[in-house]
Each structure stands twice: as structure tokens, then as C-alpha cells.
Amino acid sequence: MSSQIPFLDAEAVARLRPRDAVQALIDALRGGLDTSAGAPRSRAPLTHGAFLMMPAEYGADAGVKVLGLAPGNPERGLPSIQGLFLLFDAETLTPRAVLDGAELTALRTPAVSLAGIRHHLLADDSPLDLLIFGGAIQAVRHATVTADVLDGHRPLGSVTFAVRSPQSASLPEEVAGLPVRVVQAGTPDADAAIRQAGLIHCATSAREPLFDSALVRDDAIVVAMGSHEPDAREVDEYLVARSRVIVEDRDNAMREAGDVVLAVEAGVIAPEDFVTFADIAREGSHRVDRPVLFKSVGMAWEDVVVAGAVVAAQGRTWE
Missing domain, CATH: 3.40.50.720 (NAD(P)-binding Rossmann-like Domain)
Incomplete structure (x- = not known):
């Protein structure tokens, strides 16, 4: 694993053309992705909100999106929903990349x-x-x-x-x-x-x-x-x-x-x-x-598929 896991910010995530994200989802379904196989989303209550966690895997990729839901944030001038997506190699579970969760969503x-x-x-x-x-x-x-x-x-x-x-x-x-x-x-x-x-x-x-x-x-x-x-x-x-x-x-x-x-x-x-x-x-x-x-x-599987397409579209790989 690289000593530095790449972080793809909102601008980098947005480089994937929307129609390519659409095609990636359709290709995954045509490839036999089982929509019922993944774990349901889970919610963990916190003092000032909650964590929402969505794990899944497909093909060579596994990942989890972690969102922080803070209802009081708009009063602070902050988004009520923020988070990250963590992409892993599905076989070794080696971290591959971290993506901006809000833009991915x-x-x-x-x-x-x-x-x-x-x-x-x-x-x-x-x-x-x-x-x-x-x-x-x-x-x-x-x-x-x-x-x-x-x-x-x-x-x-x-x-x-x-x-x-x-x-x-x-x-x-x-x-x-x-x-x-x-x-x-x-x-x-x-x-x-x-x-x-x-x-x-x-x-x-x-x-x-x-x-x-x-x-x-x-x-x-x-x-x-x-x-x-x-x-x-x-x-x-x-x-x-x-x-x-x-x-x-x-x-x-x-x-x-x-x-x-x-x-x-x-x-x-x-x-x-x-x-x-x-x-x-x-x-x-x-x-x-x-x-x-x-x-x-x-x-959750939809995030994994689109995140994999985003990373592939960067034109580089990380070991």
C-alpha cells in the first residue's frame, strides 16, 4: 500500500461525466450484480446528529460511505450532510482512495x-x-x-x-x-x-x-x-x-x-x-x-460502482 492514500476532492469526483456514471451502473447490473446481496444502511445516533454508514462491494472494489448528519449545521453556515467514501481493494481490503462523500452522492x-x-x-x-x-x-x-x-x-x-x-x-x-x-x-x-x-x-x-x-x-x-x-x-x-x-x-x-x-x-x-x-x-x-x-x-452498491468509475477515470492507478 502507498504511504499516502489519494484523496479525490469534489472537483476530482465531478470529472466523471454523468452519462459515464449512468453507464457504469447499467454495466454492473448487466454484469450480474446482485442488488439484494449488500448490507442495509446503518444509522448510529450521536449527541449532535448521527452517522449513516453504507458498506458494499462489487467486482474488484469494496467500500463504505460514512456520512455525518448534523441538523444544526445550517445555523452554523455548514452543510447538514457531510462525509467521505472509502474505497478498498475487494480481495486484500487495502485502501485505494478516499473520495468526497457529498459530491459522490x-x-x-x-x-x-x-x-x-x-x-x-x-x-x-x-x-x-x-x-x-x-x-x-x-x-x-x-x-x-x-x-x-x-x-x-x-x-x-x-x-x-x-x-x-x-x-x-x-x-x-x-x-x-x-x-x-x-x-x-x-x-x-x-x-x-x-x-x-x-x-x-x-x-x-x-x-x-x-x-x-x-x-x-x-x-x-x-x-x-x-x-x-x-x-x-x-x-x-x-x-x-x-x-x-x-x-x-x-x-x-x-x-x-x-x-x-x-x-x-x-x-x-x-x-x-x-x-x-x-x-x-x-x-x-x-x-x-x-x-x-x-x-x-x-x-450502497451504487456508491461503490460510481466510486470505482471515478477512480478509473482519473487516468492513473495507486499501488
Whole structure:
């Protein structure tokens, strides 16, 4: 082992092109990665917050992401979530690299969302009207990663963010050269944007449905990734009932994904009706005759796969 383990800061992690992170996830699933084999995330309470730990392994890589969750940090001018990802050799467990955990999460999360829907998203070449609920980092990154995946395959038609307080939202003025429109969630303007959208990303901390799902087009794709608790959801059971529902892993979804857990409890769908991440990774691009809903909660193996791709993209190896 080298006397100095390389640290890849946020800038270095961000050098991996988003569409390459998407492809790395799809390749891992096509390569036989077992999404149910990893350990579930664990939480360790602390005096001023908690540690969240997510260990996993895939191929030649093993790793663990350790995040510090400090609810009081915004008052100190600090992020409420900070952390590191530790990458090891899977056989020898020799440390290979340390990565900025926040940037890895900011890259990995939208990459997972796009990997889950890419085969449906690219089945059409008409301009895509994009709507994102939320105004924080994941909302922004879902917009930019979507644009990167579409680049050269399908044009963006419009980009709209729906937020609770448009006056205080800090959002980019444009995405992929298109002007960004900001509307207030729950208003007629937001309802009109829902009716128009071909892709809706939900990236919020909401615990109740964000919108009336009757407004969603029959050919729309919806991604719900903001919640990972069994009693919290961003979409209602009516959307689940009328959609092709994709989840990362059935058992994990029934532990953490309130959007589908509550729909199962309502009797509108059964877990065996879910399409898994591994299933869709083997599919080619194609349309379906109903909405598509991808419910993501984040799994540790995704961090390992993307971290391995980040290190490989550095163009160097460390012994």
C-alpha cells in the first residue's frame, strides 16, 4: 500500500461525466450484480446528529460511505450532510482512495435515476419538457444529468422547477442552454407544467404527495427519489396503480420506499408487480402505453460502482 492514500476532492469526483456514471451502473447490473446481496444502511445516533454508514462491494472494489448528519449545521453556515467514501481493494481490503462523500452522492443519485429510466427516455426523439420538484442540490443535479444523458440523442424542450418559495430559490438561470422557469408548487402554473411534462423528477423532503397524479400524462416518466422512509412519499397510490413501477430492489423498496409501500398497503399493487433495476438494465429502448414510475431510495452498491468509475477515470492507478 502507498504511504499516502489519494484523496479525490469534489472537483476530482465531478470529472466523471454523468452519462459515464449512468453507464457504469447499467454495466454492473448487466454484469450480474446482485442488488439484494449488500448490507442495509446503518444509522448510529450521536449527541449532535448521527452517522449513516453504507458498506458494499462489487467486482474488484469494496467500500463504505460514512456520512455525518448534523441538523444544526445550517445555523452554523455548514452543510447538514457531510462525509467521505472509502474505497478498498475487494480481495486484500487495502485502501485505494478516499473520495468526497457529498459530491459522490450528488453524482450518484441522479445517475441512478437516469439509469433507471434511460431505456424509456431515449425511446422517443421528440423535445422533452422537464419538470423538477425541489430547489436543492439534487433537484439541480437531476436537471443537468438529464441534459447530459439526452445530449446527442434527444433535445430538451423546456426546463421548469416547482418550488415552495420561488422568491428565495437559488437555481441556475439556464440548463443546457435553455432558460429555466420557476413556478410555485401547488399553483395553476405548476399544474400546467405537470400536464406538459414528459419527465418529472421529484427531489424534495416532502412526506405527502406533491401533486394530483391525474394531471400526469399517460406517456410521462416520473422519478421519485426524495424520500427513503416507509411512511413518506412524493407521489400518490393512484399514480403507482396506473404506472409501470421500477424499483432498485423489491425487498429494499418494501423496507424504505413509502411511495410503493403505502400503495401496496392500499391494495393497488403487489411487490411482485415491481420491475427491478436489474430487469430494466437488460432491456433495450422502448415505450410503454402507460406512465413509468421509478422509485429510488439509494443503495450502497451504487456508491461503490460510481466510486470505482471515478477512480478509473482519473487516468492513473495507486499501488
